[in-house]
Amino acid sequence: MKICQVEKTLVSTNRIKEMGHRPLLVVKEKGGARSIAVDAVGCIPGDWVICVGSSAAREAAGGKDFPSDLTIVGIIDHWSEE
Amino acid sequence: MKICQVEKTLVSTNRIKEMGHRPLLVVKEKGGARSIAVDAVGCIPGDWVICVGSSAAREAAGGKDFPSDLTIVGIIDHWSEE
Amino acid sequence: MKICQVEKTLVSTNRIKEMGHRPLLVVKEKGGARSIAVDAVGCIPGDWVICVGSSAAREAAGGKDFPSDLTIVGIIDHWSEE
Amino acid sequence: MKICQVEKTLVSTNRIKEMGHRPLLVVKEKGGARSIAVDAVGCIPGDWVICVGSSAAREAAGGKDFPSDLTIVGIIDHWSEE
Amino acid sequence: MKICQVEKTLVSTNRIKEMGHRPLLVVKEKGGARSIAVDAVGCIPGDWVICVGSSAAREAAGGKDFPSDLTIVGIIDHWSEE
Numbered sequence: 001m002k003i004c005q006v007e008k009t010l011v012s013t014n015r016i017k018e019m020g021h022r023p024l025l026v027v028k029e030k031g032g033a034r035s036i037a038v039d040a041v042g043c044i045p046g047d048w049v050i051c052v053g054s055s056a057a058r059e060a061a062g063g064k065d066f067p068s069d070l071t072i073v074g075i076i077d078h079w080s081e082e
Numbered sequence: 083m084k085i086c087q088v089e090k091t092l093v094s095t096n097r098i099k100e101m102g103h104r105p106l107l108v109v110k111e112k113g114g115a116r117s118i119a120v121d122a123v124g125c126i127p128g129d130w131v132i133c134v135g136s137s138a139a140r141e142a143a144g145g146k147d148f149p150s151d152l153t154i155v156g157i158i159d160h161w162s163e164e
Numbered sequence: 165m166k167i168c169q170v171e172k173t174l175v176s177t178n179r180i181k182e183m184g185h186r187p188l189l190v191v192k193e194k195g196g197a198r199s200i201a202v203d204a205v206g207c208i209p210g211d212w213v214i215c216v217g218s219s220a221a222r223e224a225a226g227g228k229d230f231p232s233d234l235t236i237v238g239i240i241d242h243w244s245e246e
Numbered sequence: 247m248k249i250c251q252v253e254k255t256l257v258s259t260n261r262i263k264e265m266g267h268r269p270l271l272v273v274k275e276k277g278g279a280r281s282i283a284v285d286a287v288g289c290i291p292g293d294w295v296i297c298v299g300s301s302a303a304r305e306a307a308g309g310k311d312f313p314s315d316l317t318i319v320g321i322i323d324h325w326s327e328e
Numbered sequence: 329m330k331i332c333q334v335e336k337t338l339v340s341t342n343r344i345k346e347m348g349h350r351p352l353l354v355v356k357e358k359g360g361a362r363s364i365a366v367d368a369v370g371c372i373p374g375d376w377v378i379c380v381g382s383s384a385a386r387e388a389a390g391g392k393d394f395p396s397d398l399t400i401v402g403i404i405d406h407w408s409e410e
Binding site for chain 5: 174175176177178179180182183188190197198199200201217218219221222229230231232233234
């Protein structure tokens with residue numbers, strides 16, 4: 001799983017129905033590019049989070065049919081970027 | 083999911099029948115390489131879009147049998163590349 | 165999907181039986197490393213092609229049991245590498 | 247599979263229930279970024295370990311429903327980073 | 329699939345039972361990092377091999393339950409690294 005920091009909520013009114021109303025967040029890996037993740041735990045900008053990818057992201061987002069390849073599955077209690 | 087910008091439609095007359103007639107678009111991640119994505123929402127060149135990869139790209143493109151590893155699942159309302 | 169150019173046929177007499185006799189080609193992404201792809205459309209060296217990866221590569225290569233992680237699913241009509 | 251070194255245990259009290267109480271470890275590939283892996287063998291900081299990704303990480307972590315994309319499946323007896 | 333060269337056998341006595349006794353080899357992509365692959369064809373150090381990743385690596389290694397994300401599926405007859 002990747003260690004990312006939440007930046008903000010992403011607004012996209014035009015999306016496929018399978019995505020439902022699950023919140024999508026912009027996250028950023030340290031020194032990496034921005035990605036979009038489905039939020040399955042309820043987090044806020046600034047949080048350091050655990051993001052799961054691959055096929056595991058689907059069930060973590062709510063079910064086999066959910067079209068996610070990156071899902072936030074946990075909030076890290078303390079993370080200091082040294 | 084990746085944040086990409088749509089460049090143009092890709093023309094490929096010679097392709098496997100499982101791909102059907104779904105539109106294929108050339109997309110570009112910021113600072114990244116060009117990729118080809120299946121369009122599931124109907125977007126136009128210049129749009130910033132949400133692209134899902136991994137196994138989730140198949141169902142997002144129309145079903146488990148669709149041979150996609152990158153599918154556009156949403157259009158981002160406002161995206162400023164700072 | 166990736167945009168690759170076909171370089172040549174790969175000869176490997178010693179391989180697992182699940183791969184059958186499907187042709188394997190050496191392909192190259194622009195500025196990227198060489199990879200090996202299963203040819204599902206019939207292409208020749210020099211062709212610019214669409215390569216699908218992830219789990220979708222298996223069915224595109226002929227069935228769920230085919231051990232491919234990169235399959236050529238289409239030939240691009242015109243591609244100019246600017 | 248990747249060759250990683252275990253750094254420490256990760257503390258995240260707020261996570262989805264599917265993750266259960268399996269230990270999560272911070273691991274580091276040589277010259278690569280830090281990742282989080284599910285520990286399926288019982289290892290300690292400093293160990294060089296084998297990490298499996300992709301869909302195989304799920305079953306290695308305990309079952310198809312376990313939301314892991316990186317699971318430690320073995321400890322390497324001797325590894326010298328030359 | 330990736331083109332890798334076999335370096336040596338990896339010794340790991342402490343691993344999950346699902347891995348059985350299948351040989352694990354250290355392989356290296358040209359200019360890339362070392363990885364660990366399951367050997368399904370029987371190769372020796374120095375061989376240039378075809379490595380399949382993603383979900384296809386599981387069945388290539390012996391079955392859907394085998395926790396592999398990289399499996400050697402063929403030996404390349406002649407490979408000159410230019």
